[in-house]
Amino acid sequence: MTYSPVFYRASGSGEKDALLALLRENPAIKVYDELHGQLKELIKSRHPTRVLSAEETEAAIAAHLAGRPEEDYGVWVYYPWSERLVHLLDEEEFIAMRTSRNIYKIKVEERDLLIRKKIGVIGLSVGQTIALTLAMERIGGELRLADFDDLELSNMNRIRTSVHNLGVPKVISAAREIAELDPFIKVKCYTDGATEENLQDFLTGGGQLDLLVEECDSLNVKILSRIRAKALRMPVVMEMNDRGMLDIERYDLEPDYPMMHGLIPDIDMETLSNLTTEQKVPILGPMVGGEAMSSRMKYSLTQIGKTITAWPQLASSVMLGGGMVADTCRRILLDELKVSGRFYVDFEQLIK
Structure with a gap:
């Protein structure tokens, strides 16, 4: 029985095509794309001393993406056992955000x-x-x-x-x-x-x-x-x-x-x-x-x-x-x- 997720990095060679093929061949897959919210949280974490306006946040996200389409940023994670496909920040940023509220209890x-x-x-x-x-x-x-x-x-x-x-x-x-x-x-x-x-x-x-x-x-x-x-x-x-x-x-x-x-x-x-x-x-x-x-x-x-x-x-x-x-x-x-x-x-x- 499978327990390992499958990763698709849409910016990688051939992986976007593989991701699109997965979706075509499995129409029952449920897609969860909350990457924009994760990017907002990432930008917020990098400006702890002040609250950015909505306009400043969006500008900072655009600068962070550096012209890349949002759908190609980060990683798409497929969970075969539940037929869910989730769009996430990639490993380094994901870990930084998921553990951000541990700091400084864990340095x-x-x-x-x-x-x-x-x-x-x-x-x-x-x-x-x-x-x-x-x-x-x-x-x-x-x-x-x-x-x-x-x-x-x-x-x-x-x-x-x-x-x-x-x-x-x-x-x-x-x-x-x-x-x-x-x-x-x-x-x-x-x-x-x-x-x-x-x-x-x-x-x-x-x-x-x-x-x-x-x-x-x-x-x-x-x-x-x-x-x-x-x-x-x-x-x-x-x-x-x-x-x-x-x-x-x-x-x-x-x-x-x-x-x-x-x-x-x-x-x-x-x-x-x-x-x-x-x-x-x-x-x-x-x-x-x-x-x-x-x-x-x-x-x-x-x-x-x-x-x-x-x-x-x-x-x-x-x-x-x-x-x-x-x-x-x-x-x-x-x-x-x-x-x-x-x-x-x-x-x-x-x-x-």
């Missing part, structure tokens, strides 16, 4: 550094909100997403998507949302999830990740991903969706740091793979902070397989986790945060 030089970073997200339930928040804040110019599940109706209690995406792989749905938000962010999808066979490619293919966000349910992948990340001296961030628990492991700064703070037992992957789900529970419990879980989460876990079928998650916790992880990733990548450990943003304790 221009910091934004430009973050654009060069690669981030991987394993698990696209909590991870979907994390990936979208990273994209919105433009933390990372390349995102790699791994999950093997398709979207189900019960996922929509915490995954922000549309009902027409039911049955679509979670990674594809997330990648399409990112492309519709910012088509210039590179996204690579692993629809088989993170596996022993593809994990090395996920972490290093096309350049090593600068940071790994691990949000999967599989105990095997939790451990294996850390074994590989530690060998590569790669930081790992995880959010547990209960009591605002955030987990940071800085293998980049401390190569000998114990995996998940020493909570992973000394067990080889072959033995682990042969354990039953029941046998894995005592191993998983300490790793996910079982003793510190909220009372409601502890009770919920006793009901799995009895009155409920899966680990419960709430949208409010997922949204909090997306913000916490994105903020943490930004500060790690900007070398502002250097700690490993577990941290809690527990609303029930903070607000009462």
Whole structure:
């Protein structure tokens, strides 16, 4: 399933003809051309000390276009999955305008550094909100997403998507949302999830990740991903969706740091793979902070397989986790945060 947009630069050799042919051959395509408004915003951003009149703004736009037809300026972006064609400023101006309201909370030089970073997200339930928040804040110019599940109706209690995406792989749905938000962010999808066979490619293919966000349910992948990340001296961030628990492991700064703070037992992957789900529970419990879980989460876990079928998650916790992880990733990548450990943003304790 496609998740990458197609770019047409009408000023480029042959691309305008290709764009016109696309429109002729696909009359159902919906065209969205709000470039003039983007140009107004661009001109406004370049004159922060005074308000230009309408006439001054139009004159400045004409000077900026330098005789080029507006329809040939910028880039036309085609989204095949929705048959939409959108006229946008091209990459440099687009990024400048889309991030303009981040300045100076994120400085221009910091934004430009973050654009060069690669981030991987394993698990696209909590991870979907994390990936979208990273994209919105433009933390990372390349995102790699791994999950093997398709979207189900019960996922929509915490995954922000549309009902027409039911049955679509979670990674594809997330990648399409990112492309519709910012088509210039590179996204690579692993629809088989993170596996022993593809994990090395996920972490290093096309350049090593600068940071790994691990949000999967599989105990095997939790451990294996850390074994590989530690060998590569790669930081790992995880959010547990209960009591605002955030987990940071800085293998980049401390190569000998114990995996998940020493909570992973000394067990080889072959033995682990042969354990039953029941046998894995005592191993998983300490790793996910079982003793510190909220009372409601502890009770919920006793009901799995009895009155409920899966680990419960709430949208409010997922949204909090997306913000916490994105903020943490930004500060790690900007070398502002250097700690490993577990941290809690527990609303029930903070607000009462």
